[in-house]
Amino acid sequence: MTALSRHLRRGLLLLMLAGPAALADENLRYPATPGGDAASALVIHGALDLHQVRPLLDAFHRDHPQFALHYRNLTTLALHERFLKAPAEADVLISSAMPWQYRLANDGHAQPLQTPAARRWPAWARWRKELFAVTFEPIVMVVNETVIERFGEVRSHADLLALLERQDESLRGRVVTYDPAISGAGYTYAIEESRLSPRYWELVAALGEAEAALAGTTGEMLEGLIEGRYLVGYNLLGSYARERLADQPQLKIVVPEDYALVTQRLALMPRLAPHPEAARRFLDYLIGETGQGVLARDTMLGAIHPSLEGPGTAAALRRQRGEALRPITLGPGLLATLDDLKREALLSRWRREFTRRQRR
Template sequence: MTVPDLMRCGVLLLVALACDSAVAEESRSDVTPLVISAALDEDVFTPLLDAFQAAYPLIEVDFREGSTLEVDNSVSADSPAPDVVISSAMPLQMARVNDGWARRIDSPQARMWPDWAKWRNEVFGFTFEPIVMAYRLDLARHMLPPQKHADLHRLLTSHADLLRGRVTTYTPQASAIGYALAQQDARYSTRFWELVAAMGQLDASLENDTRSMLEGIEEGRYWLGYNLIGSYAMAYAQHHPDVIVQVPMDYSLVMMRMAFVHRDAEHPEAAETFVNFLLSQDGQHVLAGQTPLFSPLTDMAGPWTAKRLRDQVGEHLYPIPLDATLLAFVDPARREVFMRQWQETFVLPEQTSEATP
């Protein structure tokens, strides 16, 4: 090949590379980013994220996992704001929406979503997750595992020596979901404070999240956990046979992950597309078939549905209402009163007296 031929080939190669670069740049410009701030374990949520990406390949998801308090803080503190906000801390989500941080969605999916699982078409509860107890398998060698709240209280009082320091639950002081669950328990159970006192007497460990409780049970540091998020516990138990999950048979609280589009979303169309997908038959089918988050839709088929849960537990499921009553739980005065009672009830009597001047 002559020099002129080589030069012509070089020119053609440069032109081809320039064209490829231009195509790639144009392709990148077609991709819309989508920032999701979520108090939701990404490992559990991955099947739905994957299904969304397959359906909408030109939307690039930036999933930012955080605690309930971190996600709540992101609503007003992050700049730019997240496009979609998802959290299990239902009172905090409702407070943000009530304060005007959410965009109303006017879509067929939003209009058709059950009224009991949405508010003003601005925030939507898209899961149906029971609150459960969990225990180590070898607990059964020492005592009959609890199936009801009364069983749990009886174990805490009759097997105090064995269970001291081996019980765990959420801390309502540092966990927004922990506080919400404690408030709801006090609402439904007349013996809630007796249970709190019994856990305090046994030096129960207070954790910030369900995963820490589950890991403690798996490692043997804890024998028994109370008020864990069922979706996480069930997913964890699938890979850790020493962990047994029990949905309480007398009553079980049910929480819903609440999602809304941020009013200052930089990518509102992508955000609405994502929320609509959560509410769609396709999205709920993935939720019910591939995640333990449970679909709230009564006509949805799959192993993880509200209907199947009711078939197993009966009518003793108490969904936390997604309505304006949630706002009472973020009232500072109410929180102060509740937390004072919690601390006085949970802390051991001798610790209380020592702390009193």
């Protein structure tokens, strides 16, 4: 068994230990119009919460009522593991675990989408015509207003580092971030930031000195922030934060001014999809102007379609934040994040830096 396989299994074990809520096999089902047959089914596996994906599925099914649609919500690592065990089970996979999705496509598990929408899709947001970025989601910080009132605004990674170094006692145990050893997203952000910022490891050390709590999901971090157990959250998924914190005025969402990673959910059609025509219809809708319009209007996920402007779109966010936005590149570099030796090296250094100041 490879180190990657061991890590995936360890992540799934930790999810099982977390309790029933973490493992809930959440589903949405839409019946086909009378007279439909088995060929008119559509099975989607997504690492996307039901309330986020429901507007898209509602709209698609209104336009395509002939399909009996079944959406299954899974964690990123569980989705990947399930696909490897049953590659002919789902028609479409949607996940924010970009390296794992890229590996599936690179290893020949995806089939191409040959439609005008696929040919027009931005080159930076697709790989060949087999893997499509469909959302544009900044990675953010969340800061309690009490911190801002006492210590000033936190607008950047540099501000956060300075805050932790000056006020580590005041914030001890009150900061939360991803544990990159158990979170695919957290690991991806760690390796990207280690490339982007020469001061990243100083920040990891400062988080360790402040005895930051380590979490496996953005939802877990948001719960602690809402309950007041944490005052600062680092590297949360912005789409989830904006929705959950809409009625929490004491919590401020910060898109860092110096640089902000942007993750994208990647969609593909498995080569062995049991209902290939339904899969093509859905993926074409997802990257089309209509489907992307639903994402922009009815979700916090961020639409990529180049013809869409205004709130809820990548174009609007780029105008607001400019060069500070750093989308994670969809390309062969993602495979490096899954290299066993590089992975172990990064996690070893992360643990070493996180505990360095604690050992003094």
